[in-house]
Amino acid sequence: MSISSTFSPTIKTLPIFSHTTSINSQSPFPVSLIFKPSINYSQLSISRRIFLPSVSGIWDALTGGTNNNSREAGLAIRRGMLLFRQGDVMGSVAEFDKAIELDSRQKAYLWQRGLSLYYLDRFEEGAEQFRLDVAQNPNDTEESIWCFLCEARLYGVDKARDQFLEVGRDPRPVMRQVYEMFKDGGDPRKLVDTFSSSRDGEYFYAYLYAGLYHEALGEEEAAKNYLVAACQSPYAERSDDYMASLAKVHCKCRNWSFSQTST
Incomplete structure (x- = not known):
């Protein structure tokens, strides 16, 4: 945010x-x-x-x-x-x-x-x-995405995308690609491939939002794989980032263990 x-x-x-x-x-x-x-x-x-x-x-x-x-x-x-x-x-x-x-x-x-x-x-x-x-803050990429995630659960992905909150350009390359994927549709696999060798934070965010995207589409197994991978990243293990905690809370709420999974 x-x-x-x-x-x-x-x-x-x-x-x-x-x-x-x-x-x-x-x-x-x-x-x-x-x-x-x-x-x-x-x-x-x-x-x-x-x-x-x-x-x-x-x-x-x-x-x-x-x-x-x-x-x-x-x-x-x-x-x-x-x-x-x-x-x-x-x-x-x-x-x-x-x-x-x-x-x-x-x-x-x-x-x-x-x-x-x-x-x-x-x-x-x-x-x-x-x-x-x-x-209040029309440049917040993540809040726009989380609004979409809520409304996708209420109205479905198509309607949520029709009323997607457009915001300003995020300075983080990973979040710019995440934003475009949620706003216009895209391939989570391509997202994680792009950032799989990047800095820890970019790797974490790519996997976190790939998982959340699959959840919005109702694809639970793929969502689980990506979210668990995000939790297992070095960034999630050592960072004080609130979103690192969120990934772990997400898995806890879904009763997903942190055992090794493949994506």
């Missing part, structure tokens, strides 16, 4: 937020943000999977706000993300909903909630969440 904005936050050489940061920290947003208005904002693309969980927290940091609800909402989001990583999908949604109750500004940015809703088969709510997110 990437975030584009009308301001440019510059992160100083302070401890950068990661999803493993303690939720008991007195400062839930350990970053320093500075306006740099000379930057071309249209080029800004920061991965929200390794960035702050609470967009409102950015604004509070910039404005000097001391909204207790905002801080509590940020902590609820962190708890929800932790629960999701641990496989407690229902518990994660409860925390994300709590964050929205505490600070309604969160709802339009909570892509994590949309992912959890998908695994609870709450596809209509998931699609709504991703559409809200894309309305």
